[in-house]
Amino acid sequence: MRALAFSLLGLGLLAGCQSTEQEPLTTSVMPESVRQNVVEDLHGTKVADPYRWLEDLDSPETADWVKRQQQYSNDYLSGIDNRDVIEQRITQLWNYERLSAPFIKGDYQFFYRNDGLQSQSVLYRANKDGSNPQVALDPNTLSADGTVALSGVSISKDGRWLAYGTSESGSDWQQWQFLDLSSGQPLTDTLEWIKFSSASWDKEGKGVWYSRYDAPKAGDDKMEQANYFQKVFYHRLGTDQSEDVLVYERKDQKDWGFGAELSDDGKYLLIYVSKGTDSRNLFFYQDLATGKTVELISEFEAEYGYLGNDDSTFYFQTNYQAPQGRIIAIDVNKPEKANWKELVPESKNTLASASLINDHFVVRYMKDVLAQVSLFDLNGKHTGDLSLPGAGSVNGISGERKDTSFHFLFNSYIQPTAVYRYDFASNKVDSVTQPDVAFDPKDYVSEQVFYTSKDGTRVPMMISYKKGLKRSGDNPTLLYAYGGFNISLTPRFSPATIAWLDMGGVYAVPNLRGGAEYGEKWHQQGMLERKQNVFDDYYAAAEYLIDNGFTNSDKMGAYGRSNGGLLMGAALTQRPDLFAAVLPAVGVLDMLRYQKFTIGWAWTPEYGSADNKADFEYLYAYSPLHNVAKRDYPATMVMTADHDDRVVPSHSFKFAAEVQHQQQGPAPVIARIETKAGHGAGKPTSMRIAEYRDIYAFLWQNFGLEIPKTIN
Structure with missing residues (x-):
């Protein structure tokens, strides 16, 4: 929801270096936004939408508005003294070699490597033992500015052929191309109009299965048009996309999405069927010998993830009748539920993956x-x-069915990602690579605490800071959260987090309801009409940090992205008293119209839809855009990008304009709008560093602190 060289400045400690309250910067006049008399009757309620015109992303008026907002925010941010010092420290911390866990295809080992400040990580191919590594694909050569990124790769079973998807400027639209890894020569094959799909090779490496949408009709805006009727196709190498074979479609189900992959034994094409972002799925398979498609799981009642099969016995990870997850076996010749066999039962801990x-x-x-x-x-x-x-967190578990060992990644908020190997024979975990970083993890603390939310629910939170930090009740604190879509916020290392801690900051991440941290029940307690639980969990986290001497409301910053941007909009409109600064990034902020653009309709299982009266009532009650009122708001930096075709930028445009219009206090309200960027995936390193620089500078300025000339 991702090498410059410079001379290091003299080193010094920032913690405790504070100034008296500073006046907000006034480098330019806040732009005015035209308000129009647009009113809709929704289920008997008159709803004003004065900035509806900002939904037309291609209009000259919107382009002019964006230009003026960019100038205003650039003037404000560039006027913060020593902002460049933050960028220098983040760059120093970011500049280290990063490696992925290796994986095997045929006689070859593959892995990703970034030398430190490369915009995108490079794919390498080596011998099976890791010797003689060679560049297989360098996405940094695909564009001069690093804004064309890999969106996915798929390697044939023998390790010869590479299919790779690219996206431009952060768009969800992908284009897939092919490369002969033996010769290094690209193929002329190109696959277009792909979103939310990988490519799966057939057993012989002659072609791939993939899913795509129909090309937009003439005059339709591909950045805003809703995406329906995804279809599964088979593409044979050396042919034009127009010749691809339609493998599966459902003309009666416009909102079904499909993922297709080959079973390990090569006998079956496995078809996952999803409905929006609903975590429940169907599971079909096609017998490749007969071409017959069987609907093995035909009800949206639980999650089912294929793990492997032995002939007709299929193994699944599922939360069917087990909210914490379990592993079962299904004999496809006897598929009735009464014949399902439980192998690994549900436990008190949540099964995240298998x-x-x-x-x-x-x-x-x-x-x-x-x-x-x-x-x-x-x-x-x-x-x-x-x-x-x-x-901390384990990710990237990499191994094949018959391997006697596997690799995995481990990291935490203060430990950079390292590669480890587990050997079944010795039952030992060994370190494979340890990154050489410009800090000592032993100088930092990352601890887990538990606090009580409004309704008595016990919620965990990770709090990270530099050793020696005193609970003075006045430490600058950044509270990051998400809370939704069954997504868990497990510890994740970022060099930028260390820079924040070096500045004397506290970094806190609560695990709000709506995520998957405690299984499906935890998720359901934070969705639909229960979404307010997420917001209340977040406010309780802020209150815990204040009550336990970490900070106060004048030194508290709120930050979240996407669904977390919605959370920030709610925090701004519901509890502005808790925060000195709020940063909604690429947020879903108009809860009455989000479903009308691109893939927004897919989020209705999580949020509900204002098209339904019952859903409208609770959505209207918390929709950030519709709950902005004339009042004194904390400093606000709304963040978005011009190529975000997942959460279209009009959410942020309209919200920023409304908060600017209604702001009654002296705190700034700015819109930081990136160019040639999208929802966040594939963003070049330099752009990510600049974004963190501006986040930290904005927070520091509005905490009333001075950025020193050195950070260490």
Whole structure:
């Protein structure tokens, strides 16, 4: 929801270096936004939408508005003294070699590497033992400014052919192309109009299955048009896309999405069926020998994730009748639920993911958010747990069915991502690569606490800071959160977080309801008409930090992205008293019209839709755009990008204009609008560093603090 060289400045400690309250910068006059008399009757309620004209992203009026807002925000941010010092420290911390966990295809090993400040990580191919690594694909060569990014790769079973997707300027639209890795020569094949799809190779490496939408009709805006009727196609190498074979479609289900992959034994095409962002899915399979498609799971009642199969026995990770997750076996010749066999039962910890390696289920659990990895044989017998290098997150588990070992990544908020290897024979975890970074993790603390929300719910939160920090009640604090779509915020390392801690800041991440940290029940408690629980969990986290001496409301910053941007909009309109600054980034802020653009309709299982009267009542009650009133708001920086075709930027445009219009206090309200960027995926390193620089500078300025000339 991702190498410059410079001379290091003299090193100094920022913590405790504070000034008296500063006046807001006034480098230019806040732009005025034209208000129009647009009023809609929604279920008997008159709803004003004075900035509806900003939904026309291609109009000259919108372009002029964006230009004036960019000038205003640039003037404000560039006027903050020593902003460049923050950028220098983040750049120094970011500049280290990063490696992914390797994976095997045929006789070759593949991995990603970034030398430090490359815009995009580079894909390498080496011999199976890791020797003789060669560049397979360098996405940094695809554009001069790094704004063309890899959106996905798929390598044929023998390691010869590479299919890769690219997206431009952060768009969700992908174009897939092909490369012969033996010769390094590109193929002429090009696949277009693809969103939310990977490519899966057939057994012989002659072609791929993929999903796509129809090309937009002439005159339709591909950045705003709703996307329906996804279809599964097969593409054979060396042919034009117009010759691709339609494999599966449902003309009666416009909002069904499809993912297709080949089973490990090469006998079946597995078809996942989703409905928007609903975590529940269907599961079909096509017998490639007969071409017959079987609807094995035909009801949207739970999640089902294929892990592997032995002939007709399919293994699934599921939360069917197990909100915390379990592993089951289904014999497709006897598919009735009465015949399903439970292998790994539900436990008190949440099953986050599972893989089938060395004829074992490698299961990643979340134990109060933190990672635990357990091993089970094919009969479900528990054979052991991995000894992990600390309290943090495990990702990127990489291994094949018959491998005797696997690789994985481990990191935390204060530990950079490192590669580890587990060997089944020795039952040992060994370090493979440890990054060489410009800080010592031992100088920092990342602790987990639990607090009580408004309704008595116990909520976990990770709090990170530099050792020696005193609970003075006056520490600058950044409270980041998400809370939705069954997405868990497990510990994740970012060099920018270390820079914030070096500035004397506290970084706190609560695990709000709406996520998957405690299974499907936790998710459901933060969706639809229960969305207010998410907001209340967030406010309780802020109050915990204040009550326990970390900070106060004059030193508290609120930040979230996408669905977390919605949370920020709610925080601004519901509890402006809690925060000195609020930063909604690429946020869903107009809850009455979000479903009308691009893939917004897919979020209705999570949010509901204002097209329905019952949903309208609660959506209207919290929709950030519709709850802005004349009052004194904290400093606000609304963040978006001109190529965001997931949460279209009109959300942020309209919200920023409304808050600017209604602001009664002296705090600034600015719109930071990026050019040639999207929702966040594939953003070049330089752009990411500049974004963090501006976030921290904006917060520091509005905490009434001076940025010093050195940060360490």
